[in-house]
Amino acid sequence: MVVEDDELFPGGYPNTLVVPLTRDEGLAYPAFAERIDPTDGNGAEATSWALTHHVTSVSLKRVQETSSRITAGQLASLRRRIALALGL
Numbered sequence: 001m002v003v004e005d006d007e008l009f010p011g012g013y014p015n016t017l018v019v020p021l022t023r024d025e026g027l028a029y030p031a032f033a034e035r036i037d038p039t040d041g042n043g044a045e046a047t048s049w050a051l052t053h054h055v056t057s058v059s060l061k062r063v064q065e066t067s068s069r070i071t072a073g074q075l076a077s078l079r080r081r082i083a084l085a086l087g088l
Contacts, residue, residue, distance in 0.1 A: 001050055001070070002063065003078050015057040019078065021048045029053060032085045034078050036070065043068030052081035 004017035021036065022028065028035075028049035038044040043066065070078075 001078075003052075003055065003075065003082065014060055016060055016063060017055060017057050018063075019050045019052050019055050019082070021050055023048055025049060027051065032081050034074060034081060036074065042070055050078055052078055053085040055082050055085070 001019050001021055002016055003019055008017070009015075023046055025047075027033075028051065032051065032053035034050040034052065036042065036044055036048045036050055038046060
């Protein structure tokens with residue numbers, strides 16, 4: 001799941017920041033994992049967990065746009081959890 005602010009890096013930067021999703025709740029450390037339940041608007045097929053303590057960057061060449069979306073509130077929560085995991 002892309003979590004990067006589009007203002008973070010200059011135009012032409014070849015990577016983006018993401019957090020992985022899992023359906024395995026056992027991998028979801030409560031303070032750092034955001035529960036994503038399926039809704040009509042997000043495209044999720046099952047409850048997933050965004051693992052913010054595994055934030056990483058990936059090449060834009062590996063990213064494909066989908067119609068799946070999270071809410072602005074969920075994105076804000078993900079970013080807060082990333083900051084917590086990084087000790088910011």
